[in-house]
Amino acid sequence: QSEEQWRQVDAYMAQKLIGDDPLLEATLRRNSEAGLPAHDVAINQGKLLNLFAQMCGARMVLEIGTLGGYSTIWLARALPEGGKVITLEYSEKHAAIAQQNIEAAGVADKVEIIIGAAADSLPQLQDRAPFDLIFIDADKPNNPVYLEWALKLARKGTVIIGDNVVRNGAVTDPQSEDTNVIGVRRFIDMIEAESRLDATALQTVGSKGWDGFTLAVVR
Template structure:
């Protein structure tokens, strides 16, 4: 009887911390919506073993990118920032057999891991990895008269996002969709007096995008297994 009374008046267990709940919800959604994928799981293992930072998009975010590419029937995709090619695989899978994905990577070690992962996923024939500074690679694409891309995914060093956007416009056409990752910076993007170069870079990027008359844009805050951040979605209209 005493034990029953104690249980009635015992404080309820504390709710899960927000980050724990976000991750748990991601796990639940992934278990329902993402069937097991040996190639993507292997890509994560290879990247981890190679010591790459675990900053790739989450599985649900990867599927989001895949669906965007599918929805616009993308045939040419540009990715700025390869890392271990996890997002690259998702995007390459959305392409038709004769489609092309150009991905830009600075670090030769990351590029080597990416090539291994792309081969393991069976999409190497659709992907070109351009090694070197992304701004140099973008300038070269412009100088060579590259055909416009249907979708551009920006997920690289944050201070250069505004410059990446400028090149993206030059490599776009009316109808191109530009997706920029990590634009919220855990909410710090609102800190106009920040000393964080990534926050300041993101503010420059968003302000530049907002001032560009050729595009229409929105930005979404996200939570999940990757924490608190967000995407910007930019449609080139002219």
């Protein structure tokens, strides 16, 4: 099995089950032209986020890590009239591109981007809580901080998703000196120890290589 085959299967499934999506394709093109890193979720994972939001009937979504707004648009599309994705982004440049993409995708009325370090923005969201779904996808060393805030901003039944937790298998290495791996391992330890969370994690292969995500629901 090769990465080429993973890519082919992703492309096949996306073509069959998701189809062409000119607005999202334009988002990825704009991101690449602006020099943003290609760290957006894969198309099938974007759709998965959209389905999770539909399945839990989300109205209020919190995203930590906007980049160019690709996952934001997937989430926003799942929301009913009056629903909101509040998305937190450190980089002014990323946020500006994301705003363009979100407007072009026709979901600007459902998205609010907050610029700044997420750890500073999160305490200001207490009067917007509870969120129905929280997607953690920013700087991994801060994952423990984000999980603490996610729990404060949640209610019973809130879905919490943490991306990039497998990292080519590096997550199992207790000796790792990679601060991303250390952050993810602390995040997993916290989920393990947190009696309010019922959780699992899935490995994924595909167009974005070998990675995975945690999925948890607040009891």
